[in-house]
Amino acid sequence: MKHRAxxxxxxxxxxxxxxxIKDELRANLIDRLEAGIPSFERVxxxxxxxxxxxxxxxxxxxxxxxxxxxxxxxxxxxxxxxELLDEYIPIIEGSELNEDPxxxxxxxxxxxxxxxxxxxxxxxxxxxxxxxxxxxxPDVSIADxxxxxxxxxxxxxxxxxxxxxxIHYGLIPxxxxxxxxxxxxxxxxxxxxxxxxxxxxxxxxxxRGFKLRLPLDIQFVFTANPEDYTNRGSIITPLKDRIxxxxxxxxxxxxxxxxxxxxQEAQLDSKVKHKIQIPDLLARLVEQVAMAARDSxxxxxxxxxxxxxxxSAYECMVASAEQRMIRNxxxxxxxxxxxxxxxxxxxxGKIELVYEGEQEGAIQVAxxxxxxxxxxxxxxxxxxxxxxxxxxxxxxxxETLNWFSNQEFVLSNxxxxxxxxxxxxxxxxLFGLVxxxxxxxxxxxxxxxxxxxxxxxxxxxxxSKKGLNNRxxxxxxxGGMLN
Numbered sequence: 119m120k121h122r123a124x125x126x127x128x129x130x131x132x133x134x135x136x137x138x139i140k141d142e143l144r145a146n147l148i149d150r151l152e153a154g155i156p157s158f159e160r161v162x163x164x165x166x167x168x169x170x171x172x173x174x175x176x177x178x179x180x181x182x183x184x185x186x187x188x189x190x191x192x193x194x195x196x197x198x199x200x201e202l203l204d205e206y207i208p209i210i211e212g213s214e215l216n217e218d219p220x221x222x223x224x225x226x227x228x229x230x231x232x233x234x235x236x237x238x239x240x241x242x243x244x245x246x247x248x249x250x251x252x253x254x255x256p257d258v259s260i261a262d263x264x265x266x267x268x269x270x271x272x273x274x275x276x277x278x279x280x281x282x283x284x285i286h287y288g289l290i291p292x293x294x295x296x297x298x299x300x301x302x303x304x305x306x307x308x309x310x311x312x313x314x315x316x317x318x319x320x321x322x323x324x325x326r327g328f329k330l331r332l333p334l335d336i337q338f339v340f341t342a343n344p345e346d347y348t349n350r351g352s353i354i355t356p357l358k359d360r361i362x363x364x365x366x367x368x369x370x371x372x373x374x375x376x377x378x379x380x381x382q383e384a385q386l387d388s389k390v391k392h393k394i395q396i397p398d399l400l401a402r403l404v405e406q407v408a409m410a411a412r413d414s415x416x417x418x419x420x421x422x423x424x425x426x427x428x429x430s431a432y433e434c435m436v437a438s439a440e441q442r443m444i445r446n447x448x449x450x451x452x453x454x455x456x457x458x459x460x461x462x463x464x465x466x467g468k469i470e471l472v473y474e475g476e477q478e479g480a481i482q483v484a485x486x487x488x489x490x491x492x493x494x495x496x497x498x499x500x501x502x503x504x505x506x507x508x509x510x511x512x513x514x515x516x517e518t519l520n521w522f523s524n525q526e527f528v529l530s531n532x533x534x535x536x537x538x539x540x541x542x543x544x545x546x547x548l549f550g551l552v553x554x555x556x557x558x559x560x561x562x563x564x565x566x567x568x569x570x571x572x573x574x575x576x577x578x579x580x581x582s583k584k585g586l587n588n589r590x591x592x593x594x595x596x597g598g599m600l601n
Contacts, residue, residue: 126219127236129208136220139203139248139295139337140179146202147176158198161191162382163375168195168367175363176202181318181338183303183353186367189424192341195367196251196299199339203245207295211239214287215294215332216248223294223332248296252289254306260313264288265325285325290317294334303340304352311357318360344420369412369425376405380428386436394439395452397566399495403458404431406491407465414490416475416483423469430464438531446534452562454538455569456531456590458488489577496574499567500555503578514554518547518571519580522594529569530589542568 123129137145150157151173158169172195175182184192209216210227219240222228231238252258260266268286271277277284290298300306316324318338340361342353358364370376380401408431411423435453438460443451465484469475475483496502501514513519529541542548548568556567572592576583582593 123208124239125236126231126234126238126240129219129240130236134208134220136218138335139297140176140335142204143176143199143202143337144179146204147173150202157202158195159201160382161195161198162379163370164191164195164367167371168365171363171365175365178362180362181340181360183340183342183358183361183364184367185342185344185364187343187369187422187424189422189426190367190369191425192367193251193299193301196297196339196341197249199297199337200245200249203248203297205245206242207245207248208240208242209295211241215291215334216243216296218295223334248293249299250289250293250296251299251301253301254303256305256307258306258310260288260310261286262288263290263310264313264317265291267325290336291332291334293336294332295336297337297339299339299341301341303342308354311354314357315360318357343422369422370405373402373405373409376408376425376428377401379425380404380432383425383429384432384436386433390436390440393443393450394436395450395562396436397453397563399563399566399570400435400453400455400457401432403455403491403495404428404435404461406494407431407458407461407487410487410490410494411465411469414475414483414487416471416478416486418470418472418475421470427464427468430468431461434460434464442532445532448534451535452566454531454566455492455573456529456588458491459531459585459588461488492570492573493577496570496577500551500571500574503575503580514551515575515580518545518551518575519594521545521547522581522592527572527592528589529572529592532588539565545572548572 123132123134147157157173158164161169172182176199184195186192208219210219210222210230213224213227215223217223217227219231219238222231252263265285265288267284269284271284271286275284303311313324317334317336338361340353353361370379405428408423408425408428411417411427412419417423435457438457439451439453443449462481462484465487466480469480469483471478471480471483478486503513503515527545529538533541542565545568548571549564551571552564552567556564559567572581572590573583575581576592579595582591582595584591
């Protein structure tokens, strides 16, 4: 293999030729496209929107700005670009800036090759070592990004401050021949953004009066949130002008894609996956909560609702079922509608409320989102009660509602699986209703739907529901008022 070459002479004898990182990304992307391999694996829902734009930007050898709300996979995309790099590339051994043996940049490397010639030692670095990332914060300095004079280095090497060897290079020069990502670029102070001008255009850097023409070879990727443009800062116009492609990201376009993303990103223990059954209905309800949040008048839509809300909520919901399984000393368990209460901490920590939402309170808004999700999902399986009011036909829910006319039903979410099923079967009309509208489902799913109908009818104000200490009290509307 080529990367076994140990000296410059051995490298020259092989078929190695220098190419820039943008040419490298372009060539490897073309190889993937020709082979029919996805260019950005693990990024779901962008196949027809963001990914084609990214591919065109790479083919055009552009620096890229990924613009989108929180939780839209911007950083994930940047990190996956590493997969489009060559697995190994050669550098001059000990080179601070990952210099190519055929194209030295610094005085040290030029002198080293002039002195040792073909015996100059080289080393090979893996593509994972060629990715650098920096979160832009107001305290980031030019010295951090570009470099500064290092008095200790100058003293130890007995160098004058005017000697190039006294320079300590910053993060960007160290990312030479790699991908450098600046997250949340609007948070970077304008004077720091100015320092990036020449680096993007000509490759020049200035450090304390030094003007170094180092043709740095870097693929820049920036990320930004539209909210930051007004709240905390902005990308200054001259810098935007030098970023050739700005690509807009977005949230999942439909619920099925959202489910796939959540399932992929959720960090569940391997043993849990085998012991806890997660019905599709519950997975859909979690996504319905996130979608309701993105439409809610109480949630700040400029801030966005991260896809991490769905992932955290999914994990909390499964943890609730696992907790019940452990406490009841059972070997397996299934997630229930009642486990949706466990996702409230995941919601309250991930939504920014507008003023009206703050008055309501984060927990109340979370409950409201869960109720909205239940209504939205219920209408996909069963006739919407509000539509039945205008119809002269008998309501399919009447028999179930009659059951509650003179009694209350209490369902604890802490019950063992067998006790849970036994309790639901007391409300006999429920299962007839489920079998009428939902076909080809297992017995376990019928039990789940029976509970789902109870919650759904309460959300449409046909039943009264009160939750207390992980117990749900269902009653007819009048009985609920009296109680």
